[in-house]
Amino acid sequence: MPMNRHGKKKAKAKRAAIVRLPVRPVKSAPKCLRRRTRSESGELLRTRAEAEAAIAEARRSHERLREAIDILPEGIVFLDAEGRYILWNKKYAEIYSRSADLFEPGARLADTIRIGVERGDYPEAAGHEEEWIAERLARMHQPGARHEQQLADGRVILIEERLTSDGGVIGLRVDITELKQREASFRLLFESNPVPMIVCALDGERILAVNDAAVEHYGYSRAEFEKLTVRSLQAFDGELPWNGNEQQTYTCKHVRADGELIDLTIYSRRIVHGGQPAVLLALMDTTERRRAEARLAFMAQHDSLTGLPNRDLLRRQMDDMLLHTRRGTDKLAVMVLGLDNFKAVNDTLGHGVGDKLLRAVAKRLRSTLRDEDAVARLNSDEFAIVQRGVTRPEDAVLLARRLLDALADPFLLDEHSVAIGASIGIAVSPGDGDDSEKLLKHADLALSRAKQDFRGTFSFFEAEMDARAQSRRKVETDLRNAIRNDLLQPYYQPLVDLANGRITGFEALVRWPDPERGMIAPSEFIPVAEETGLISAIGGMMLRRACRDAALWPDDVRVAVNLSPLQFRAGNLLALVMDALKQSGLAARRLELEITETLLLEKSSQVLATLHALRALGVRISMDDFGTGYSSLSYLRSFPFDKIKIDRSFVQEVDANQGAQAIIRSIVSLGKGLGVTITAEGVETEAELRCLRAEGCDEGQGYLFSGARPHAEIMALLKAQRGLIGEGDRGRAA
Numbered sequence: 001m002p003m004n005r006h007g008k009k010k011a012k013a014k015r016a017a018i019v020r021l022p023v024r025p026v027k028s029a030p031k032c033l034r035r036r037t038r039s040e041s042g043e044l045l046r047t048r049a050e051a052e053a054a055i056a057e058a059r060r061s062h063e064r065l066r067e068a069i070d071i072l073p074e075g076i077v078f079l080d081a082e083g084r085y086i087l088w089n090k091k092y093a094e095i096y097s098r099s100a101d102l103f104e105p106g107a108r109l110a111d112t113i114r115i116g117v118e119r120g121d122y123p124e125a126a127g128h129e130e131e132w133i134a135e136r137l138a139r140m141h142q143p144g145a146r147h148e149q150q151l152a153d154g155r156v157i158l159i160e161e162r163l164t165s166d167g168g169v170i171g172l173r174v175d176i177t178e179l180k181q182r183e184a185s186f187r188l189l190f191e192s193n194p195v196p197m198i199v200c201a202l203d204g205e206r207i208l209a210v211n212d213a214a215v216e217h218y219g220y221s222r223a224e225f226e227k228l229t230v231r232s233l234q235a236f237d238g239e240l241p242w243n244g245n246e247q248q249t250y251t252c253k254h255v256r257a258d259g260e261l262i263d264l265t266i267y268s269r270r271i272v273h274g275g276q277p278a279v280l281l282a283l284m285d286t287t288e289r290r291r292a293e294a295r296l297a298f299m300a301q302h303d304s305l306t307g308l309p310n311r312d313l314l315r316r317q318m319d320d321m322l323l324h325t326r327r328g329t330d331k332l333a334v335m336v337l338g339l340d341n342f343k344a345v346n347d348t349l350g351h352g353v354g355d356k357l358l359r360a361v362a363k364r365l366r367s368t369l370r371d372e373d374a375v376a377r378l379n380s381d382e383f384a385i386v387q388r389g390v391t392r393p394e395d396a397v398l399l400a401r402r403l404l405d406a407l408a409d410p411f412l413l414d415e416h417s418v419a420i421g422a423s424i425g426i427a428v429s430p431g432d433g434d435d436s437e438k439l440l441k442h443a444d445l446a447l448s449r450a451k452q453d454f455r456g457t458f459s460f461f462e463a464e465m466d467a468r469a470q471s472r473r474k475v476e477t478d479l480r481n482a483i484r485n486d487l488l489q490p491y492y493q494p495l496v497d498l499a500n501g502r503i504t505g506f507e508a509l510v511r512w513p514d515p516e517r518g519m520i521a522p523s524e525f526i527p528v529a530e531e532t533g534l535i536s537a538i539g540g541m542m543l544r545r546a547c548r549d550a551a552l553w554p555d556d557v558r559v560a561v562n563l564s565p566l567q568f569r570a571g572n573l574l575a576l577v578m579d580a581l582k583q584s585g586l587a588a589r590r591l592e593l594e595i596t597e598t599l600l601l602e603k604s605s606q607v608l609a610t611l612h613a614l615r616a617l618g619v620r621i622s623m624d625d626f627g628t629g630y631s632s633l634s635y636l637r638s639f640p641f642d643k644i645k646i647d648r649s650f651v652q653e654v655d656a657n658q659g660a661q662a663i664i665r666s667i668v669s670l671g672k673g674l675g676v677t678i679t680a681e682g683v684e685t686e687a688e689l690r691c692l693r694a695e696g697c698d699e700g701q702g703y704l705f706s707g708a709r710p711h712a713e714i715m716a717l718l719k720a721q722r723g724l725i726g727e728g729d730r731g732r733a734a
């Protein structure tokens with residue numbers, strides 16, 4: 001094969017030919033022209049001028065054709081039937097600029113290709129040049145065939161060739177380098193993306209491509225993917241979620257190869273894939289997030305210890321049930337169940353056993369109920385049960401009994417056999433309330449009643465329970481206001497030495513003067529104050545005021561202040577007492593603190609330590625209301641009291657009841673033995689006074705001597721009758 005037949009000079013001339021009219025038509029007129037001149041005249045003779053004009057005209061029309069094809073964005077080439085170049089445009093010359101030296105009208109494409117291959121213009125041919133050339137030329141004769149061609153400078157050209165009617169070829173060349181680069185970077189982005197991606201046909205019927213992340217995420221091989229459709233990946237078949245939009249986001253569930261359902265957020269986008277419209281799906285697996293959200297939602301609605309629904313969830317369940325019962329004749333019974341000895345179990349066996357007990361209780365409750373009933377844990381030792389389909393109160397009674405029975409058997413926990421009981425309060429819709437809040441509240445009130453009456457039973461809600469609860473709430477608000485406005489004040493009731501009638505001291509008793517209700521008695525508000533914790537504020541105020549007032553009294557007159565168990569629990573009682581003494585300047589020996597037996601019920605070491613510390617200050621400690629507790633005598637052993645105040649209930653029977661008399665006698669002798677002062681509370685009559693004196697009781701307190709009085713009167717009383725009791729009592733007491 002002759003290579004480089006053309007010298008350098010020749011090559012230059014030929015490059016010029018690209019923009020010039022090919023040489024051959026100039027030498028002889030085109031066939032058509034020759035035909036026309038012949039037919040017009042019918043003779044061969046014609047002038048040279050005519051011929052030249054025709055040639056000039058042909059040259060101009062050729063020039064116009066060239067201008068027209070030069071403005072096309074694609075490269076165009078015309079070859080004749082022998083594969084020789086006739087005409088090509090600028091774009092074509094630009095695409096094949098490396099081969100420009102070979103172009104020449106009349107040159108054969110086959111030759112330029114061969115030369116190009118030999119000098120490495122077509123990298124794809126390397127190593128199998130002959131086959132490549134043969135294949136390339138064969139393609140020219142497949143009408144409409146397209147193929148891509150890689151050039152040495154990296155460009156990619158799309159070639160499309162068509163046969164013309166006279167056996168020649170029109171070739172189109174499109175530079176698709178940029179498109180190819182975009183495709184390659186898409187492929188890179190697709191293949192190595194950590195986000196699972198799928199390319200599928202527009203109708204979702206064929207999966208055209210998947211990336212590695214998708215293969216790994218779904219657990220299907222690529223071959224398996226090819227057999228699947230997007231619809232078959234969906235957990236719930238039916239419509240494809242995309243709607244033909246350019247791009248779209250939606251959520252759905254897919255099934256993985258191992259059968260597991262996954263939650264997905266899918267971003268879909270229309271793309272062109274392999275020249276065809278397709279959809280790219282990028283898949284974000286939200287399964288874990290949804291599970292975490294579900295876990296959070298569960299935790300927010302359930303008790304973590306027992307796994308039972310909490311109050312919020314129960315209320316929602318109840319509201320649902322109530323909607324249904326409203327339509328029918330069935331009622332709901334709402335029960336609040338309180339464990340009777342839970343605190344004791346927690347304190348003696350520890351919280352670990354306490355927790356196990358609660359879990360075991362929850363299990364027994366659940367297994368006693370039908371599936372349609374609901375159960376929840378309301379707080380530490382209270383559960384709620386909602387019974388459906390109640391037509392008569394007896395239905396609720398039956399279930400309440402079953403629940404109590406279920407809890408009556410001892411629980412075996414860590415080798416401890418733990419017996420606890422329970423009490424139940426019941427409210428029934430709609431009579432006791434038609435919303436969840438009211439029903440729960442009323443069942444709770446009924447529970448308080450059940451606990452009061454006799455533990456281990458159940459009690460139905462009654463309307464007066466609600467009225468009582470409401471008046472308690474009113475007392476609480478009013479009391480808060482009274483404390484804030486400093487309306488509470490101490491009144492003082494004298495304590496009298498029964499031997500000589502002298503006033504030994506006064507007990508400070510809180511009084512609440514109300515403009516509308518008059519003087520409100522402590523029995524009405526002290527229990528509320530203890531329940532709500534307001535007693536600490538009241539107790540602190542009483543302590544300070546009593547010390548301040550008593551500091552004004554004669555030096556041998558003491559003041560007694562009542563303490564609530566709650567004040568011991570706060571932990572700052574000792575400091576409060578020391579502060580009150582310091583501020584007032586009252587000597588510690590003149591202060592008496594009265595505690596009741598309930599304080600010692602807990603046998604707490606902290607309480608005893610505080611009592612000892614107070615006593616070490618010089619303060620006297622009295623046991624108030626002695627004889628009303630469960631084991632009064634045993635409390636006397638636990639702490640060395642300075643005074644015992646015999647409860648009014650014994651004193652008021654002392655003249656008529658021999659038993660009461662015997663009890664007082666023995667307390668008095670007990671006091672003498674222990675060196676403790678004995679005071680009788682609530683002395684109202686002369687007869688009682690006589691008896692108490694006869695028994696040798698040290699001190700008395702009661703209306704017979706005086707009721708509680710405001711401080712202003714105490715000063716007058718002490719001044720006028722120092723040592724004596726009220727005018728009328730002077731003679732008697734002396």
Ligand code: C2E
Binds near residue numbers: 493523526562684708
């Ligand atoms: P307490 O400490 O046993 O006080 C004695 C109660 O008996 C006082 O009732 C007093 O007025 C009443 N009383 C006195 N003499 C007689 C009498 O001859 N006959 C009758 N029937 N009653 C008499 P009060 O003032 O209503 O106080 C009741 C309870 O409230 C007190 O019982 C005490 O436990 C509590 N309390 C009063 N003030 C305070 C306080 O400042 N702090 C605390 N923690 N409790 C207080």
Ligand code: MG
Binds near residue numbers: 507562594624
């Ligand atoms: Mg008292």
Ligand code: MG
Binds near residue numbers: 624647
């Ligand atoms: Mg008392």
